[in-house]
Amino acid sequence: MISCIMDSPKPKRSRGCENEASGEKDGEEGERARVDVSVIMPVHNAAQWLEECLQSILNQDFTGSMELSVFDDASTDGSRKMVEDWRERLVMKGISLQISGHSSAQPKGVGYAKNRAISQSRGRYLCFQDADDVMKPQRVRVQYETSLLHPNSLIGCRVERLPEGSTERYTRWINTLSQEQLSTQVFTSHGPTVVMPTWFCSRMCFDKVGQFDEGGKGVPEDLLFFYHSLRQGLGVRRVDQCLLVYRYHEKAATHSVSEDTIWKLRVDFLQERVLSQWEGFTIWNAGKQGRKLYRSLRPANQKKVKAFCDVDENKIKRGFYTYEESKERPKPKIPVLHYKDASAPFIICVKLDMTGGIFEENLTSLQLQEGKDYYHFN
Numbered sequence: 001m002i003s004c005i006m007d008s009p010k011p012k013r014s015r016g017c018e019n020e021a022s023g024e025k026d027g028e029e030g031e032r033a034r035v036d037v038s039v040i041m042p043v044h045n046a047a048q049w050l051e052e053c054l055q056s057i058l059n060q061d062f063t064g065s066m067e068l069s070v071f072d073d074a075s076t077d078g079s080r081k082m083v084e085d086w087r088e089r090l091v092m093k094g095i096s097l098q099i100s101g102h103s104s105a106q107p108k109g110v111g112y113a114k115n116r117a118i119s120q121s122r123g124r125y126l127c128f129q130d131a132d133d134v135m136k137p138q139r140v141r142v143q144y145e146t147s148l149l150h151p152n153s154l155i156g157c158r159v160e161r162l163p164e165g166s167t168e169r170y171t172r173w174i175n176t177l178s179q180e181q182l183s184t185q186v187f188t189s190h191g192p193t194v195v196m197p198t199w200f201c202s203r204m205c206f207d208k209v210g211q212f213d214e215g216g217k218g219v220p221e222d223l224l225f226f227y228h229s230l231r232q233g234l235g236v237r238r239v240d241q242c243l244l245v246y247r248y249h250e251k252a253a254t255h256s257v258s259e260d261t262i263w264k265l266r267v268d269f270l271q272e273r274v275l276s277q278w279e280g281f282t283i284w285n286a287g288k289q290g291r292k293l294y295r296s297l298r299p300a301n302q303k304k305v306k307a308f309c310d311v312d313e314n315k316i317k318r319g320f321y322t323y324e325e326s327k328e329r330p331k332p333k334i335p336v337l338h339y340k341d342a343s344a345p346f347i348i349c350v351k352l353d354m355t356g357g358i359f360e361e362n363l364t365s366l367q368l369q370e371g372k373d374y375y376h377f378n
Contacts, residue, residue, distance in 0.1 A: 035096070036064035037140055038123025042113030043070055043101075046131035047077040049247065053131055054086045058093055062140040066094065069121035072101025073113040079131070098122075109216035118206065126206055128199040134162075134245035143200035146239050153235035154201050154226070156194025157243035166248040169353050175242075182236040184371035186226070187270045188378055189262065194236055196222035198244050201234075208232050220257045220265065227269050266377065267296045270347070274375055275301045278345060284374070285349035286310040286321060286336045293349055293377060294334070295325065307335040309342035311362070339366075346374040 039057055046053075057068055068090060072080040080101055087097045098120045102108070118126060125147055127140055143155050161171040173190055182193040209229045212221040230236075275281070275297070283290045286308035294305055308321055320333040339362060346368070350359050368374050 034065060035067050035122040035124070037062065037066045037125045037127055037144055038098075038118075038121035039066070039068045039127045039129050039140070040114060040117045040121060041068065041070045041129045041131055042073060042110055042117055043075060043079050043083065043131045044073040044107050044110075044113065045075045045077045045079060047075075047079045047082055049132040050079060050082045052134055053129070054083070054090075056135040056137075057095065057129070058086075058089060059137045060095075060135065060140045061137050062144060064144065066140065067096040067098060067121065067123060069098040069117045069123075070101075071113045071117040071120070072099070073107040073109070074102055074104050107216075109214060109219065109221070111212035111219065111221035112214040112216070114221070115211045115214065118211075123203065125200065125202050128196060130197045130247075132247045132249065133197050134247075136241075136243045136245070138241070139243035140200075142239055142241060142243060146237065147200055147202060150235060150237050151202055152205060152233070153237045154194060154199055154205065154229055155237050155239065156198040156200075157239040158241060159195065159198060159244045159246040160242050162245050162247045171246075172353065177238070179237065180371065182238060183230075185376050186230065186236075187266055187274075188376050189266070191220070191223050191262070192226040194238050195246065196226075197246055198238075205229070205234055209234065217256045218258065218261065220262060223262065223265060227265070230273075263296070267293065270375070270377060271298060271301055274347075275304065278304060280304045280306045281345045281347055282307050282309050282337075282342045283349060284309050284339060284342070284346045286312065286315040289349040289378070291321060293347065294321075294323070302332070305334055307337050307342055309337045309339040309346070311339060344368055344373040348374055348376050349378055351378045352376065 041053075043050075054068075060066065070080075070083050072083070080099065083097070083099055090097050098117075100116065100120060107113075114128070125144060127143065129135065139157070143157065146155050147153070158175045159171065161167060170190055174195055177185060177193055185193055209225060209232050213219050213224045215221070281304055283294060283305055287310070290308055290310075294302060294308075297305075302323075308315075310316060315336050316338055318336060321336055323332040323334070326332050344366075348363070352360070363374075366373075370376075
C-alpha cells in the first residue's frame with residue numbers, strides 16, 4: 001500500500017496557514033495561534049511508564065512549534081510531579097508544558113481529563129497521546145504533514161504492540177485495513193478503525209465534533225467521539241507507517257467498558273447508518289452472534305431480515321430460526337440458507353481471521369463490494 005504521506009509539504013508556520021486550519025481571524029486568540037501542535041495527554045497513575053513516554057515526546061523531529069498539555073486525573077503515584085520534573089528538558093527542546101489536574105478522592109475519567117487538557121492547550125492541531133505509550137520520533141511531523149493534506153479528517157497510524165504478540169488479531173486489523181475499510185468496518189467489535197492513541201486532528205475538527213463524553217469509568221468515550229465524528233462528516237485516514245508503540249496491560253481504561261455497552265452502541269450505529277437505508281438484508285451467521293444481532297434490532301429492522309445464511313449443514317437443515325421471545329403470533333420464522341443461496345446485502349457476523357482463510361475465500365467468491373453489498377459486524 002502506498003503511504004498517504006508521500007510528497008507531503010513541510011510544516012507551515014505563516015499566519016495565513018494558521019487561520020485556515022483553525023478558523024480564527026487575524027488577531028483572535030493570537031497566543032493559541034503561535035503553537036502548531038499540542039500533544040494532549042491525560043494522566044492517571046502512569047508513573048511506571050512516564051519516563052519512556054516523555055522521552056519519546058522530547059525526541060520528536062518536528063520543526064514547528066509544539067507543546068505538551070497534561071491533565072492529571074487524581075494520580076496518587078507522583079505522576080504529576082514526574083511530568084513537572086521534565087519541564088526544563090522540554091523547554092530546552094522548545095516544547096512548552098501546560099499542566100493542571102485535581103486531587104479528588106476519585107478520578108473523573110479519561111473523557112474529562114482529555115477535555116481539560118484540550119481546553120488549556122493552544123495548538124492548532126491536536127496529537128493525542130496515552131501516558132503508557134511511546135511515540136516514534138517522526139510521529140508528530142508525519143501526522144502534521146498528513147493533516148495539512150486532509151484537514152477535515154481524523155488521522156491515525158500503524159502501531160507496534162507491546163508486549164510483542166499481544167492482541168495479535170487486533171493489531172493485524174489495525175495495521176492492514178485499506179483506506180476504504182477505515183470507513184466501512186466501523187461497526188465491528190474492534191471499535192474505531194483508527195485507534196484512539198494514534199489520533200491526530202485539527203482543533204477545527206475537534207470543535208466540530210464536540211467534547212469527549214465525561215461519563216467516567218465504563219464509558220467508551222473514544223468510540224462515542226469516533227461515531228459522532230463520522231456523523232459530522234469527518235474523514236478517516238491512516239498513515240501507513242508505524243508511528244506509535246501501543247502498550248497492552250491490564251490497567252488500561254478500555255478494560256472498564258463492558259461488552260454489553262459496546263454491543264448496544266454498535267447495533268444502534270449500524271441501524272442508524274446502514275439498516276435505515278436498506279429495504280431488506282441477510283444476516284451471515286445463523287449461530288449465536290447472528291441470532292443475537294437479530295434479537296437486538298428494532299422491530300422494524302427485524303422485519304427487514306430476509307434470511308440467515310451459514311455453512312453449517314445442521315443449521316441449514318433445520319430450515320428456520322424461530323424467534324421464541326417475540327410477542328407476535330405466530331412467532332417470526334426466519335429462513336436459514338447456505339450462503340451461496342442467500343442474497344445481498346449482508347450483515348456479516350462471522351469473525352475475520354479465524355477460519356484459516358476459509359470464510360474470507362467464501363466471501364470473495366461472491367464478488368461483492370464491501371460498503372455496498374455487505375458490512376462486517378463481527
